[in-house]
Every structure is written in structure tokens, then in C-alpha cells.
Amino acid sequence: MNKPFNIKFSDLPENKLNTFGVFTGQVSVPDYYICRENERIYSRFFYVLQGEIVFNKGTDDMVSAPAGSVVYLPNNITYHSEWLAPQEGKYIAFHFTLDDLSLNLPQYICIAVKDKNGVYLEMFQNAYEIWKNGAPGCKLELLSELYKILNTMFLDSVRRELKTKHHTIYHGIIYLENHYLDEISVQELASMCNISESTFRRLFREYKKMSPVTYKNYLRIRRARELLLTGEYNVTEAAEAVNLSDLCYFCKLFKRFLGCRPKELLEHI
Secondary structure: OOOOOOOOOOOOOHHHHHHOEEEEEEEOOOEEEEEOOOOOOOEEEEEEEEOEEEEOOOOOOOEEEEOOEEEEEOOOOOEEEEEOOOOOEEEEEEEEOOOOOOOOOOOOOEEEEEOOOOHHHHHHHHHHHHHHHOOOOHHHHHHHHHHHHHHHHHHHHHHHHHHHHOHHHHHHHHHHHHOOOOOOOHHHHHHHOOOOHHHHHHHHHHHHOOOHHHHHHHHHHHHHHHHHHOOOOOHHHHHHHOOOOOHHHHHHHHHHHHOOOHHHHHHOO
């Protein structure tokens, strides 16, 4: 007999109610706070909506966070904080614990991101509304929002590193990653960076360990795999959707990048 799959949430003990959730606050300044080790068993993303808060003022670990900053506060650490005058402080705090051992977050206080265009503010406000409404399944929806925030932070950090280490070809790389389905030549990508085609190819290979054309095909095959896994596309349709209409060539690339043929992938769906 096939037993039903059920998802349930256990009630948390009173002293652990704040370990997962989204909370807002308003602080009169000046305001001081001391957190001692093991006092908070959860980590936090702390979005500064208004004012400025300083952590560990006067030490080598001092972090100053003005409005628009998203501060990361790991669990079980000692720190002191101070909201600075004259403007009162406002914040949104996302409390969480993660058991994913493959996800390594810092063990120190730092500014995770400075939200210049309001992208993170929208995600934090959405998370707060989910938490406040408390609809059935809100914890799963909130967890999804947390991973969305983490993924956006990860992609932003990759772009920052790319812009720092590979600034010469940065614009060409970003354009290729956003337009890999288009027919764009390496010469056009090089022109975007104001360098020669040969220089672009050399710098690109140093960055990706493959040629621009190979990378474009890799992105297309990765997208084709996603389409096939939906179950809504056959092999021919997936190939055409990623602008690889030569089916033999498509299958050859698929095997090269993913280690199996498209039909073999479909057999395991």
C-alpha cells in the first residue's frame, strides 16, 4: 500500500519562536545593544531601512551600516551595536537557521550587500508580508524567499568578482550570458569591450577555460536540458528552442557537455 506524503510543521518551544521569521523594528537614538555568545542560536540578515547602525564600534571588526545596507549577523557570536543619532533607526530582520552543509556563510559580521536599486528591499518586504499573513504553507514560501535572497547575493558576488578580475571583458561576458540564444559573433563581443577579437578570445579563455563559442553552446545545452526536464519538449523542439536546429550537432554537443544523449535523459524522467 502506498502511504500518503504529508508535510507538517512542529510547534516550536517558546524560547525558539524567533529562530525563523521576519521582523520589523523602529529604534529611538542613540540606542545600544550587547549580544553575547550563544544568546542567539539563529543567523540574521538585517536590512537597514532608515538611520545608521554601527557594530563593534572602536574595534578592528567595526562595521558601519547606513540605510540600504543588508548586514549579515551569524549565530552564536558576541557583538555590540549602536544606532547613531540624529535619525531614528528602522529595520527588517530575517531570522533563519540552515542545515545545508554545502552552503558556507561567513562566521563574522559583514555587509552582505548595499541595495542601490531596491531589489533586496522588495524581497525583504515580500518576505515580511508572507510572515505577517501566516497563510498555510507560509514557512515553505518564506524559505523559498530566503533562498531567493541568497541566490541573488551569490550572483551579485560573482558579478563583482568578474568585474574586478576580468573588467576588460566584463561587458562582453554579461552580454553573452544574457543573449546566448542570439547569433552574435566574437568580433561583436570584442567591440563591446573596445579590444581586438584575438585579445578577447585570449582573456575569455583565461576566465572560462573555454572559447566564447564553446561557452555559448554550453549555455544553450544547459537551457535545452531544463526544457527537456519539464516534460513539455521533445528533443527536436528543445534543440530548436535553443537555436540549434541541426539535430545531429545538438545531440553531439549534449553528449559532450552533459555526458549523455538527450533521449537517455528523457528515459530517466
